[in-house]
Structure formats: structure tokens, C-alpha cells
Amino acid sequence: MLVSIFNDVIGPVMRGPSSSHCAAALRIGRLARDLMDGSFTDVLVEFDRNGSLPTTHDTQGSDMGLFGGLMGWDAADARLPGSPQALRDTGVRIAIETVDAGDPHPNTYRLTLRSERETHTLHAISTGGGMMEVIDLDGFAVSMFGDCHETLLWTDGRGRELVAALSHIIAADEILLHEADGRQLVEVKAAAYLGDEVLAGLSGVLSIKKLGPVLPVMSGKGISVPFGSCAAMLEHDAGRGTPLWQLAVAYEMARGALGEAEVIAKMTDIVRIVRRSIAEGIAGTQYDDRVLGHQSGRFDELMRAGRLLDGGALNRIILYVTALMEVKSSMGVIVAAPTAGACAALPGAVVAMAEAMGLDEEAMAKALLASGLIGVFIATRWTFAAEVGGCQAEGGSASSMAAAALVTLAGGTLTQAVAAASMAFQSMLGLICDPVANRVEVPCLGKNVMAASNALACANMALAGFDPVIPLDEVIETAKQVASQMPREVRCTNLGGLSISPTAIALEATLAARRATSCGTGCACG
Numbered sequence: 001m002l003v004s005i006f007n008d009v010i011g012p013v014m015r016g017p018s019s020s021h022c023a024a025a026l027r028i029g030r031l032a033r034d035l036m037d038g039s040f041t042d043v044l045v046e047f048d049r050n051g052s053l054p055t056t057h058d059t060q061g062s063d064m065g066l067f068g069g070l071m072g073w074d075a076a077d078a079r080l081p082g083s084p085q086a087l088r089d090t091g092v093r094i095a096i097e098t099v100d101a102g103d104p105h106p107n108t109y110r111l112t113l114r115s116e117r118e119t120h121t122l123h124a125i126s127t128g129g130g131m132m133e134v135i136d137l138d139g140f141a142v143s144m145f146g147d148c149h150e151t152l153l154w155t156d157g158r159g160r161e162l163v164a165a166l167s168h169i170i171a172a173d174e175i176l177l178h179e180a181d182g183r184q185l186v187e188v189k190a191a192a193y194l195g196d197e198v199l200a201g202l203s204g205v206l207s208i209k210k211l212g213p214v215l216p217v218m219s220g221k222g223i224s225v226p227f228g229s230c231a232a233m234l235e236h237d238a239g240r241g242t243p244l245w246q247l248a249v250a251y252e253m254a255r256g257a258l259g260e261a262e263v264i265a266k267m268t269d270i271v272r273i274v275r276r277s278i279a280e281g282i283a284g285t286q287y288d289d290r291v292l293g294h295q296s297g298r299f300d301e302l303m304r305a306g307r308l309l310d311g312g313a314l315n316r317i318i319l320y321v322t323a324l325m326e327v328k329s330s331m332g333v334i335v336a337a338p339t340a341g342a343c344a345a346l347p348g349a350v351v352a353m354a355e356a357m358g359l360d361e362e363a364m365a366k367a368l369l370a371s372g373l374i375g376v377f378i379a380t381r382w383t384f385a386a387e388v389g390g391c392q393a394e395g396g397s398a399s400s401m402a403a404a405a406l407v408t409l410a411g412g413t414l415t416q417a418v419a420a421a422s423m424a425f426q427s428m429l430g431l432i433c434d435p436v437a438n439r440v441e442v443p444c445l446g447k448n449v450m451a452a453s454n455a456l457a458c459a460n461m462a463l464a465g466f467d468p469v470i471p472l473d474e475v476i477e478t479a480k481q482v483a484s485q486m487p488r489e490v491r492c493t494n495l496g497g498l499s500i501s502p503t504a505i506a507l508e509a510t511l512a513a514r515r516a517t518s519c520g521t522g523c524a525c526g
């Protein structure tokens with residue numbers, strides 16, 4: 001699937017500590033719910049022992065997202081923290097097991113859903129930043145991203161005839177025949193489900209399911225993008241020096257079949273969500289099941305009183321980054337940009353700097369679009385998933401994207417924006433992922449602040465004409481290589497780094513005890 005700024009990079013708008021856990025799991029749950037027509041009595045969730053999920057599914061929000069998705073909820077639904085109990089309250093029995101499945105991807109969900117009438121299995125992977133892919137459905141090898149309407153037809157062996165017939169009567173993006181163990185499944189990917197009239201005219205169909213899209217930007221037949229790497233973008237620009245944000249708009253218009261005004265309006269909406277979250281964070285958030293309390297309010301107070309060291313606009317950036325992280329950890333609404341764990345560095349830096357410069361929301365949106373294109377290059381070549389790439393994939397990407405955004409706010413050139421992105425990413429290579437007590441707060445707050453500070457430094461260096469030496473594409477490729485040399489223990493498994501320091505272990509035990517006496521919504525009311 002082609003990467004989209006709104007699908008893969010800036011978004012989803014969500015609640016929860018981790019997009020690769022909460023938002024991706026929610027999307028998987030939504031598709032699984034559709035597979036059962038919204039009706040089921042039992043859910044078995046299996047995680048591979050050597051993956052990241054056995055140690056993180058509860059505390060990083062996979063359960064919250066998955067069960068919210070199975071309830072049919074949205075990623076920003078205020079009820080999400082209580083989704084496990086809500087699902088149980090509907091009478092559904094939930095079992096979660098660790099198995100030896102040998103799954104190659106660390107974030108693999110194996111679901112078995114049962115009702116009185118039927119049983120289905122669905123295997124999916126969370127690929128980072130809230131994105132997911134269904135890779136197996138009832139034993140058929142599939143590839144579903146939730147970016148179109150899926151009509152699934154189980155057949156009595158007449159799958160080839162069915163595909164031939166459908167090819168003549170409908171305009172689908174793809175009509176695929178899957179075969180396994182003598183069984184057949186026809187998958188129709190299209191802008192809409194197959195209509196009742198078409199379905200009524202088909203023979204050999206045993207059962208039909210309809211899986212709805214879960215991504216904001218749909219895919220379709222014939223969609224192509226003008227470039228997928230930084231080098232290709234510069235070649236496309238051919239020395240004209242088009243601003244990075246304009247190239248981003250051109251990319252997303254092509255990717256999503258959207259108009260220019262629509263692309264800018266969508267990003268402006270995201271800016272407004274981020275600004276609301278910043279205000280909410282500074283005003284004070286409350287949530288019991290977290291490591292850090294409300295700290296941004298005091299920072300704001302001291303900053304306003306002139307009692308902090310003079311950091312210029314950097315202090316406002318630190319304030320906004322902190323506020324956004326506090327909202328995230330209190331299950332408030334944030335924008336994964338590019339992930340929930342690294343949700344604060346980029347938008348915090350952009351909004352704070354734009355405000356300091358007296359710029360409006362459209363300027364902020366354009367800066368975020370510019371950053372989104374850097375994210376497209378990262379996601380096309382690699383990933384934002386910390387389980388795959390460590391914090392360099394989350395915080396490193398965020399810093400690189402933020403650097404390009406800050407150059408854009410300053411009216412810098414395309415060359416400067418790309419140079420800033422390259423320099424910022426270079427400084428973040430090798431960053432491990434080791435959240436304390438599995439809460440995506442410590443050292444994540446500091447890493448977001450560092451990512452934003454590094455972005456500011458690199459943006460100014462680029463504006464002053466500093467030479468990044470290594471092109472951005474090569475830096476991204478290097479991050480990918482470094483990730484393959486990083487042990488599993490420091491890639492978001494809670495098995496290494498600060499995660500296993502004595503204080504972290506003690507904190508985890510304290511939080512676990514508190515959770516055991518709470519109602520499961522984080523309010524500790526029990």
C-alpha cells in the first residue's frame with residue numbers, strides 16, 4: 001500500500017499511550033468485529049512468546065484498543081480505557097494466551113472469534129504509528145490494510161468462475177482468489193461493498209462478509225504518487241526549489257485523490273486538535289495509572305515568571321511537548337505524529353515556534369505537511385514501530401520531521417528543510433526503546449523533548465547552511481540497518497535498558513497492585 005500522510009504519518013487522532021498498540025489494535029478489532037457481523041460470544045487472543053506483545057499488551061494499551069475495536073468504537077472514544085470490561089459486560093468471554101507460534105513480526109495478533117453460528121480466525125500485524133495489516137484470514141494468506149471496502153465471498157469451489165463473472169460486472173480495485181486446503185475465498189477490494197443485486201446474481205457463494213475501511217484516506221485503482229524517496233522528490237523538483245510543504249500537498253493530493261484545499265483543511269483540523277490538547281495538558285490532567293503526574297503547569301508558571309533559564313522559544317516547545325505527553329498518558333485525545341509514544345515532539349515544536357513567531361494555523365498546517373512528507377520517506381523505506389526499530393524509529397523520525405517543519409516555518413528552502421531532516425535523524429541513530437513500567441512516559445517524555453530540541457538546533461544549522469553530508473535516504477537506510485543490529489531487549493519489550501532498572505521494576509509492581517484494585521478505567525475508584 002502506498003504511504004499516505006494522513007493514514008501513516010500524521011494521525012490517527014486517538015487516545016492511549018501507544019499507537020502501535022492502541023490504535024492499530026483497535027483497527028484490527030474493528031475488522032474482526034465486521035468479520036463476525038458484530039456478533040460473537042468468545043474471543044481468543046494469542047501472542048507469540050518471542051514477540052513484544054506478551055509483555056506489553058496490557059500496559060501499553062493493546063487490550064484497550066483491541067477490545068474497543070471489537071466494541072465498534074472509534075480510536076478517540078472516551079470510553080476506551082474501560083473497553084475490556086465493556087466487552088465482558090456484553091457477555092463476551094475473553095481469553096489471552098502466550099503461544100509458540102514463531103511469528104516473524106514482533107507485533108502479531110492471532111484472533112479466534114466464535115459465535116453460536118460460526119468461527120473465524122484473523123491474524124494481523126501492527127506495523128507502527130497505528131497502521132496494521134491483516135495477513136491471514138481463516139487460513140487464507142491475505143493482505144488487508146483497512147483502506148477500502150472489502151467484500152469477502154466463501155465459495156463452494158467455483159471461485160475462478162466467480163472472479164471471471166465479477167470482473168465483467170463490477171469496477172473493483174482488485175478481485176482476488178485465495179485458496180488453502182481445498183477451500184476458496186474471493187476477496188473484492190473496492191470503493192464500496194458489492195451491492196445486494198450483484199450478490200443475488202452470483203452462484204456458488206457459501207457466505208458473505210463485509211469489512212469496512214478503518215483508515216481516513218482510501219486507496220483505489222490507478223492511484224500513484226509522484227515520488228517515494230527524498231532523492232526521487234529532489235529529482236522531481238528538478239532544482240525549482242518548490243517549498244517542501246507544497247510538494248507534500250502534491251503528494252497527498254495524488255495519494256488520496258484529494259484537492260489542495262482539502263489537504264490543507266484536513267491538516268488545519270489536526271492543528272486545532274493539537275492546540276486543544278496542549279491547553280488541556282497545561283491546565284492539568286488526572287489519571288491514576290501512570291508514572292508521572294501533572295508537571296507542565298508548574299513549568300508554565302515558572303516560565304511566565306521568568307524563573308527558568310532563558311531558552312527562548314525552546315522553553316515554550318518544552319512546555320508544549322510536556323503538556324501533550326501528559327494528555328497522552330491520561331488517555332486524552334492526541335494525534336500520533338508519527339506515533340503516540342512520540343506524539344509530542346513534532347506538534348509541540350511546530351505550535352510553540354509558530355506561536356512565538358506570530359504565525360497562524362495555516363502556517364502550522366503547512367509545516368506539519370512538510371514534516372509529513374519526510375515521514376512518508378521514512379515509512380516508505382522503513383517503519384515507525386519501536387518494536388522493530390527502537391526509539392530511533394519513533395523519536396528519531398519525529399525529530400527529523402520536526403526539523404523540516406521548523407525550517408518551513410522559517411521560510412527556509414527545500415534544500416535546507418531536507419538538510420535539517422537528515423541532520424536531526426543522524427543525531428538520533430541507535431536510540432533504544434526502554435519505557436519504564438511499560439507506561440510510555442519515562443524516558444519517553446525526555447526523548448520527545450530531546451527530539452524537539454534537536455530539531456530546533458538542526459533547523460537553525462540548516463538555515464545557516466550547514467552541510468548534512470549524508471543524504472536523508474541514506475540516513476533512513478542506516479537507521480534500518482542499525483535496528484537489525486539492536487537486540488530485542490531494547491526494542492519495546494520491557495526487557496532491557498531502563499525498563500529493568502530496580503526502580504522501574506519496583507514502580508511496575510506498585511502500578512500493577514494499584515491496577516488490581518481499580519475498576520480497570522484508570523480511575524482507581526475500587
Ligand code: SF4
Pocket residue numbers: 341342386390391392394395432433434435440441443444447492
Ligand atoms: S522509548 Fe521512545 S520508542 Fe520507546 S515507548 Fe518511549 S517514546 Fe516510544
